[in-house]
Amino acid sequence: MNVKDIKKVAVLGGGGMIGSCWALNFLWKGYPAHIFDINEEALQNARNRIAAGFDFLVKRNILTADKAHVAMGLAKYTTDLAEAVADVQFIQEASPERYEVKQALLAEVDRHAPAEAIFASSTSGLLITEIAKGSAHPERCLGAHPYNPPHLIPLVEIGKGEKTSEAAVETAVAFYKALGKEPVVLRKEALGFIANRLSVALYREAVDLVVRGVCSVEDVDKCVTFGPGLRYGLMGPNMIYHLAGGPFGLKGVMHHIGPTVEWWWEDMADWKKWPENWLEAAHEGVLQEMANRPPEQGRTSEEIARWRDDGLLALLRFHGKL
Ligand SMILES: NC(=O)c1ccc[n+]([C@@H]2O[C@H](COP(=O)([O-])OP(=O)(O)OC[C@H]3O[C@@H](n4cnc5c(N)ncnc54)[C@H](O)[C@@H]3O)[C@@H](O)[C@H]2O)c1
Known part of the structure; x- marks a missing residue:
């Protein structure tokens, strides 16, 4: 899959500190985003944080109010994981920092998302090989570690697992560059990445x-x-x-x-x-x-x-x- 094929993204754990800022970033740059979290309260957190983030960008003249309004309209909020990932090409995972949570999410993604959709984990430093170990498509799984707040800090550390494909890494790097990020690819797997x-x-x-x-x-x-x-x-x-x-x-x-x-x-x-x-x-x-x-x-x-x-x-x- 080429970066130009990425038309829509999903953010898993979109109500959290990191997921909501990722969602804001994707929307800001014009990508329709499906924002998934486990309950309505978390989705409300996502709405509030995203609205506050856009409000800040507008007040600082980074975006016009009209553009922010259009960008916010590209968001779809859901507690249905199948619906969130069914027709997206890029999935940014930002769930709690535990192997069992991320592995279970990836198993569900395997069931409902297109096989070529990239699964980019925001993990702060878990091993990608371990996150992907039960997956039917470990080749699509990579680490994409942001720094808080992800919509303002350019660094994204790209971590590969043993079975991550080079094609997935290349597409992810091109995608983050298109968002204005500074991706750095780790040459080998390391707990905690670099930063x-x-x-x-x-x-x-x-x-x-x-x-x-x-x-x-x-x-x-x-x-x-x-x-x-x-x-x-x-x-x-x-x-x-x-x-x-x-x-x-x-x-x-x-x-x-x-x-x-x-x-x-x-x-x-x-x-x-x-x-x-x-x-x-x-x-x-x-x-x-x-x-x-x-x-x-x-x-x-x-x-x-x-x-x-x-x-x-x-x-x-x-x-x-x-
Ligand atoms: N906080 C940071 O500074 C920071 C920086 C970089 C990376 N990270 C990484 O980002 C990820 C998220 O961290 P955070 O600080 O945003 O946590 P958070 O607790 O603020 O958010 C986690 C979100 O995941 C949701 N969630 C819980 N169970 C879930 C499940 N089974 N499936 C999907 N979503 C679920 C929660 O409802 C919550 O909205 C972690 O992997 C963390 O290591 C955090």
Whole structure:
């Protein structure tokens, strides 16, 4: 199947955080979308989140109100999985992060969807081989991991299972590019894909610094936000080190600080289980951080998410992505 053959998509788990943003993204780019979830309450969540997302895009002059209205009219909401996938060419799965849920969904998709329809799982890092293991069509199954919020963040990590076909990967890559995304295909299967492995490597150290008493939760976030985070919005760690080396580039900076970094690594967190009591401490710390924020940047999760989305729009513009 070619990307031009993709005329209609389905989003499974469309009422969730990720599914609703995927649906918004597909509708925004002109694809009719069947939005499936397990009950009416979840579908109402989808309607509310999608409407709020379009409202934001209109208020920020990304879309006219007329275009948003037309796009929202391309959505069909259903709790009937057979109806959701019967005549679609691309299926974005965004159900809970459990093998048994995703495997059961794929089994139902096998029964009701066209055999060539691509099944793209939003999994944050489960193995695609395992998700597809009972499937009659494992060749159509791949990972398509977005970053939250998927309609604004361009990265989609494409993961292959043992039986994923190259044709499915190529079509998925072309499809996400057509949506304006930045797909990255993993060369081999890896739990957690690339970006989440990097993300939790940083987070392990962040938790450890707090547990060790070096700093507060708020200080960790301040260090990332006003330090490396500003650069991470523009470039990755390799390029950052390369620029730090001036005329000598990455080799120069590693020659300079490389040996002492090995001392730090010796001292840094390498635990494999979350430390006891960290969750309560992290939760309290982040609530404190929220209370200390400048009020004009929002203090509730909803307000802060909207402020974040404005920042993302500015960065996307800077990257030429809007
Ligand atoms: N939250 C994130 O930041 C994030 C980022 C990237 C990827 N993901 C991945 O996206 C997927 C969804 O995560 P989320 O955060 O949106 O979760 P969520 O809990 O917000 O949404 C899950 C949705 O799936 C629905 N659901 C429950 N059982 C289902 C079933 N049997 N079939 C279909 N739908 C079902 C729920 O009703 C809910 O609407 C997960 O695989 C997660 O790892 C999450």
